[in-house]
Amino acid sequence: MKSLIFKTASSYLLPLLLLFSIFILLRGHYLPGGGFVGGLMASIAFLIHSFAFGLKETQSIIKINPGYLMPIGLAFAVGAAIAPFFVDAPLLKGLWFEEPFRFIGMVGSALIFDIGVYLVVIGATLTIIFSITDTV
Amino acid sequence: MLVAVVLGFIFALLVPFFSRFTKRAISLVYPLIPLFLFLYFLGFLEKIKSEGQILFHYNWVPSLGIDLSFRLDGLSLLFALMITGIGTLVFAYTANYLKGHQYLDRFYGYLSMFMASMLGVVLSDNLMSMFIFWELTSISSYFLIGFNNDDPASRKSALTALSITGFGGLVMLSGIILLQVVGGSYSFTELLNSSEIIKNSNSYGWIIALMFVGAFTKSAQFPFHFWLPGAMKAPTPVSTYLHSATMVKAGIYLLARFTPLLGDTIWWNSTLVTVGAITMVYAAIHSVFRVDLKGILAYSTISALGILVFLIGIGTEKSLLAAGIFILAHALYKAALFLITGIIDHETGSRDVSKLAGLQKVMMPVAIAGFLAALSSAGLPFLLGFISKEVMYEATLQLGNWALILTALAVLTKILLLVAGFWAGIKPFTGNLPSEFNKAHMPSPLLWVPPLLLGFLSLGFGMFPFFIQESLIQPVFSSISGSDTTIELKLWHGFNLVLLLSVLTLVSGGLLYFFLKPSKALIEKTFKFEVISPQNIIENGSNLFGSFARFWTRFFQNGYLRNYVITILAFLTLLMAYRLFGEVNIYIDWEQISTVSYYEAIVVLMMIISIIFAISTNSRTTAIVALGVVGFANCLFFIFYSAPDLAMTQFSIDTLTVLLFMLVLVKLPKNKSFSSKGMKFRDAFLSLTFGVLIAILTLEVFEEPSSSEVSKYFADNAYLLAKGRNVVNVILVDYRGFDTMIETVVLVIAAAGVFSLMKLDLNPSKKDL
Amino acid sequence: MEILLVVIIGFLHAGGLYMLLRRSMFKMIIGLILLGNGANLLIFLLGRLVKGNPPVIEDGLKVFTDIYADPVPQALVLTAIVIGFGLQSFAIILIKRVYNVLNTDDLDELNSTDEEI
Structure with a gap:
C-alpha cells in the first residue's frame, strides 16, 4: 500500500472526503444523507489515509483520541434532546431558529442531534478500526 | 391494625442491627413485642362480642384488586390471641433456651417474621394478601426448621417442609384465582354474599379440591403429613410455636373460615x-x-x-x-x-x-x-x-x-x-x-x-x-x-x-x-411398612422427576452452539410449517408485481452466485469478496427502489466490513472442513426448509394492505411539523429520536467492547514479569 | 421483480443459517452477515417497491404530491445496518482474539476452556 499514487491521492482525498461528509451531514434533513452516512464517510476517509501513511500519521492528524468523540457526540445528542425542557416543551421536541443561516440553511435541535450522531459514529468506527490495526 | 401486622416484619428487619450494639442482654426485652400485640388484640374482645366483626382497609395494588384489608372477627381474634400469646411465652422461653447461641438475634428475626406473617394470614380479608402471608409463613418456617444449618438432616427436613407447604400454597393460589373468577372478588367479605353462586357453579368441585390441597399440606393431613415429624428437627421453641400451636393450624383456619362460604355440601x-x-x-x-x-x-x-x-x-x-x-x-x-x-x-x-x-x-x-x-x-x-x-x-x-x-x-x-x-x-x-x-x-x-x-x-x-x-x-x-x-x-x-x-x-x-x-422394638416393627408410606412414594417421585430434569437439561444444554441453533430453528420451522401449510392460501396479485428489467435480473443473478460462492468456498478471501458483492448488490436494490439513504449507508458499511475482515483475518489459519457429509446434508436440508418458509412468509405478508397510517402521518407532517424534507432522516432525528439516541449508545458499547477486547491482556504470564 | 427478491431473501436466510451451523467461527460470522442482509431486505420489501420516488419532499412543496416509497421500513433498515455493523465488528474481533489466545477456529474446542484463560 505504499505506492506513490495512492499516497498522493489520499493526502488530497482526506480533506475532500471530510468536507463531503460534512456536506452530507448538513443536507440530511432535506436530501438523502445525515449523521450516520456522514460519520461513516468521514471514518472511511481516515481509514484510507491510515492505509496510505500508517496509523501513527493518521492519529497525529486527528490529534485527539477518537474515543473521546463518542462522549462528545453523546453529549450533543442528549443536549439536543433535553434542550426543549428549558422552554417547557417535551423531550426531543424540535426547536428551530426563525431565520435560515447562510450556507447551512435552517438550524434546529434536530441538526444538533444529527451532529451528535455523526460524532458518535466517527468515534465508534475509528475506535474499532484503530484498536484492530494497532494490535495486528 | 396495619402497624400491628407489620410490626413483626419491622422488628425482624431491625434485630440484626440492634443486637450488634446491645449485646445479648436485650433478648429479655424481645418478648415485650408479642406481649404488646397480645394486649392490643385483647382490647378488641369486648368490641368483637358486640359487633361481630371489624374491617380495616388500606390500598395496596388497587389496579389488580389486591389491597390490604383486615377483618377481625371471632375466629381471627382467637387465632391472633393464640399467635401473640403463645408467641410471648415462646419468645421469653427462647431467651433462656438458646442463651448465648451465636445466631440468637437471627432466630428472633425469623420468629417475629413468622409471627407477623401468621397474623397476616388470619387477619387478611383479601384472599390474595392472605396467600402472600401464607407463603411467608412457609418461608419463615423453612428458615426456622433449618436453623441448625450445619446439620444435613435439618436442611433436608426444612426443604421437605418448604416444598410440601409451598406446593400446597401454589395449588391454593389457583383455587383463590378460580374463586375470584366465579365469585367476582378477592375480598372474603364480598365473596360471602355470592356463596350460593359459587356452590352452584361448575367450578365448585375444582375450587374446593384446590383449597383442600392448600389446607391439607399446611395442616399436615394424610397423605401430606410427613413433613411435620421431620420439621421437629427445629429447636423446640419453633416446634412449640409453629408446628403445634399456630402455623399448622393455618390450614384449619382456612377450612373454618371457608365453611360459611363453601361448606355444607x-x-x-x-x-x-x-x-x-x-x-x-x-x-x-x-x-x-x-x-x-x-x-x-x-x-x-x-x-x-x-x-x-x-x-x-x-x-x-x-x-x-x-x-x-x-x-x-x-x-x-x-x-x-x-x-x-x-x-x-x-x-x-x-x-x-x-x-x-x-x-x-x-x-x-x-x-x-x-x-x-x-x-x-x-x-x-x-x-x-x-x-x-x-x-x-x-x-x-x-x-x-x-x-x-x-x-x-x-x-x-x-x-x-x-x-x-x-x-x-x-x-x-x-x-x-x-x-x-x-x-x-x-x-x-x-x-x-x-x-x-x-x-x-x-x-x-x-x-x-x-x-x-x-x-x-x-x-x-x-x-x-x-x-x-x-x-x-x-x-x-x-x-x-x-x-x-x-x-x-x-x-x-x-x-x-x-x-x-x-420401646424401640415397637418402632422397628413399623419400619417394615416404610416402603408404602406416603413419604417414600412422594420422595421417590421427586427423585425421578429430578433425574428426568437432569436428562432433559443435558440433552438440550449440551454445550454446542450449533445444536442450540438447530433445536431452536427446527422447532421454529416446524411451527411455521404447520401454520403456513395448515391454514394459509397464497395468492399473488400479478397486477401489482412490477416487471423485471434486464439490469435487475443481472443484479439478482450476481447476488445468487455470490451467495453460493460465499457458502461453498474454502478460501477466506473469496468468501469475504463474495460477501462484499452481496452487500453491494443489496445496495443496488436500495438504489433501484427509491432508498438513497439506505444505499449510501449500506455502501459505507459494506466497505468498512470488508476492510475490517481483511485486516483481521489475514493472520488466521487456513479453513479446515470439520463436518462430515451427513452433517452437511442435514444442515443443508434444515437451512433450505427454513429459507423456503421465510420466502413463503414474505409472500404471505404481501397480502396485507401496503399503506400504513404511521408512514402516512410521518410523510404528511415531515415538513409541516419537523421542517425537514427527507422523511427518513426526519424519522431518525425527530419522530423516533429517542430510538436513535439509544442506538448510538449501543454503537458506543460495541466500540468499548472491541477496545477492551483488543487491549485486554489475556496472557497471565506477562504479569509476572 | 418482487418474486425474485423473495427468492433472494429465502436464499440469504438459508445460506446464513447453513453457515451459522458450521463449526468454524469464521463461517459463523459469514452466516451472521448473510442473515442480517436477508433480514434487512425482508423489512425493506415489506414497504413495497416503488421506483424512482424516494421519500423526499420536493423543493418548494410542503407535502408529497406524487407517490413515494414508504419511509418507515427505510428508517428501520438504516438503523439495523448500523447496529449490524457494531455487532459484526465485535464478532470479528472476538474470533481474532479467541484465535490469538487459543490458537483455534473450531467452536467445539471452546467448550472446556474456562480455566485456561
Whole structure:
C-alpha cells in the first residue's frame, strides 16, 4: 500500500472526503444523507489515509483520541434532546431558529442531534478500526 | 391494625442491627413485642362480642384488586390471641433456651417474621394478601426448621417442609384465582354474599379440591403429613410455636373460615370427614409407636389436626363448636407439652421416653405443668380438654347412620392420644430418677413459667368455662358456623352416653398406659411398612422427576452452539410449517408485481452466485469478496427502489466490513472442513426448509394492505411539523429520536467492547514479569 | 421483480443459517452477515417497491404530491445496518482474539476452556 499514487491521492482525498461528509451531514434533513452516512464517510476517509501513511500519521492528524468523540457526540445528542425542557416543551421536541443561516440553511435541535450522531459514529468506527490495526 | 401486622416484619428487619450494639442482654426485652400485640388484640374482645366483626382497609395494588384489608372477627381474634400469646411465652422461653447461641438475634428475626406473617394470614380479608402471608409463613418456617444449618438432616427436613407447604400454597393460589373468577372478588367479605353462586357453579368441585390441597399440606393431613415429624428437627421453641400451636393450624383456619362460604355440601363434608378420620387414626397409632418425645408429640399433633378437620367436616353446629373449643384446648396443652419436652431435653440431654423418669424430684413446677397438660389432653374433668371432648362426642353421636362408626373412631383416637399425652407429660415425672440424669437440675424460671402458665390456663378455662364462653368461644362459633345460636359450655351434663364414653376413654387409655411400655422394638416393627408410606412414594417421585430434569437439561444444554441453533430453528420451522401449510392460501396479485428489467435480473443473478460462492468456498478471501458483492448488490436494490439513504449507508458499511475482515483475518489459519457429509446434508436440508418458509412468509405478508397510517402521518407532517424534507432522516432525528439516541449508545458499547477486547491482556504470564 | 427478491431473501436466510451451523467461527460470522442482509431486505420489501420516488419532499412543496416509497421500513433498515455493523465488528474481533489466545477456529474446542484463560 505504499505506492506513490495512492499516497498522493489520499493526502488530497482526506480533506475532500471530510468536507463531503460534512456536506452530507448538513443536507440530511432535506436530501438523502445525515449523521450516520456522514460519520461513516468521514471514518472511511481516515481509514484510507491510515492505509496510505500508517496509523501513527493518521492519529497525529486527528490529534485527539477518537474515543473521546463518542462522549462528545453523546453529549450533543442528549443536549439536543433535553434542550426543549428549558422552554417547557417535551423531550426531543424540535426547536428551530426563525431565520435560515447562510450556507447551512435552517438550524434546529434536530441538526444538533444529527451532529451528535455523526460524532458518535466517527468515534465508534475509528475506535474499532484503530484498536484492530494497532494490535495486528 | 396495619402497624400491628407489620410490626413483626419491622422488628425482624431491625434485630440484626440492634443486637450488634446491645449485646445479648436485650433478648429479655424481645418478648415485650408479642406481649404488646397480645394486649392490643385483647382490647378488641369486648368490641368483637358486640359487633361481630371489624374491617380495616388500606390500598395496596388497587389496579389488580389486591389491597390490604383486615377483618377481625371471632375466629381471627382467637387465632391472633393464640399467635401473640403463645408467641410471648415462646419468645421469653427462647431467651433462656438458646442463651448465648451465636445466631440468637437471627432466630428472633425469623420468629417475629413468622409471627407477623401468621397474623397476616388470619387477619387478611383479601384472599390474595392472605396467600402472600401464607407463603411467608412457609418461608419463615423453612428458615426456622433449618436453623441448625450445619446439620444435613435439618436442611433436608426444612426443604421437605418448604416444598410440601409451598406446593400446597401454589395449588391454593389457583383455587383463590378460580374463586375470584366465579365469585367476582378477592375480598372474603364480598365473596360471602355470592356463596350460593359459587356452590352452584361448575367450578365448585375444582375450587374446593384446590383449597383442600392448600389446607391439607399446611395442616399436615394424610397423605401430606410427613413433613411435620421431620420439621421437629427445629429447636423446640419453633416446634412449640409453629408446628403445634399456630402455623399448622393455618390450614384449619382456612377450612373454618371457608365453611360459611363453601361448606355444607356433600363433597365438602365427606372429603373432610374421610381425610380427617384417616389422619387422626393413622397418626394416633403412629404416636404410640415412638420413643422420641418430639416424635410422639409430632404425631399426636397430626392426629389432633385430623380431629379438627374431621370436626369441621361433620359440619353440624355442635361439631363446629367442638372444633372451636378444641383449637384453643389443643394449643394450650400441646404447646405446654412441647415446652416441657424442650426443658427435659435441655436439662437431661435426652428425649427418649423409655429412659426418662423421676424428674419431678428436681423440677417440680415443670412436673405440675406436665401433669396439667397431659390431663387436659386426656380430657379429664375440670380441664379444658374435657369440655372439648364432651362436645366432640355429642357432635359425633348426633349423626344418625354414621354415628356409631364415627364415634368409635373418635374414641379410639382419643384413647391413643391419651396414652401419647401421658407419655409426654406424666411418664418423665414419675418413678425413680435414673442415675444417668443425676446432673439435671431446676431450670431457669424463663423456661418453666411458660408451660406452667399454659397448664393453669387449661385448668382455669376448664373449671370456669363461662369465663371464655361469651367473650371468646361464642364469636368464634358464630364466625365459623355463620349462625347465631347461643352456646353454653358446661362441665356437668348429667349421666348420659357421652359421660359413659368419656369414662370408657379414660379407663381404657389409663389401662393402655400402664400395660404398653414405650420401646424401640415397637418402632422397628413399623419400619417394615416404610416402603408404602406416603413419604417414600412422594420422595421417590421427586427423585425421578429430578433425574428426568437432569436428562432433559443435558440433552438440550449440551454445550454446542450449533445444536442450540438447530433445536431452536427446527422447532421454529416446524411451527411455521404447520401454520403456513395448515391454514394459509397464497395468492399473488400479478397486477401489482412490477416487471423485471434486464439490469435487475443481472443484479439478482450476481447476488445468487455470490451467495453460493460465499457458502461453498474454502478460501477466506473469496468468501469475504463474495460477501462484499452481496452487500453491494443489496445496495443496488436500495438504489433501484427509491432508498438513497439506505444505499449510501449500506455502501459505507459494506466497505468498512470488508476492510475490517481483511485486516483481521489475514493472520488466521487456513479453513479446515470439520463436518462430515451427513452433517452437511442435514444442515443443508434444515437451512433450505427454513429459507423456503421465510420466502413463503414474505409472500404471505404481501397480502396485507401496503399503506400504513404511521408512514402516512410521518410523510404528511415531515415538513409541516419537523421542517425537514427527507422523511427518513426526519424519522431518525425527530419522530423516533429517542430510538436513535439509544442506538448510538449501543454503537458506543460495541466500540468499548472491541477496545477492551483488543487491549485486554489475556496472557497471565506477562504479569509476572 | 418482487418474486425474485423473495427468492433472494429465502436464499440469504438459508445460506446464513447453513453457515451459522458450521463449526468454524469464521463461517459463523459469514452466516451472521448473510442473515442480517436477508433480514434487512425482508423489512425493506415489506414497504413495497416503488421506483424512482424516494421519500423526499420536493423543493418548494410542503407535502408529497406524487407517490413515494414508504419511509418507515427505510428508517428501520438504516438503523439495523448500523447496529449490524457494531455487532459484526465485535464478532470479528472476538474470533481474532479467541484465535490469538487459543490458537483455534473450531467452536467445539471452546467448550472446556474456562480455566485456561
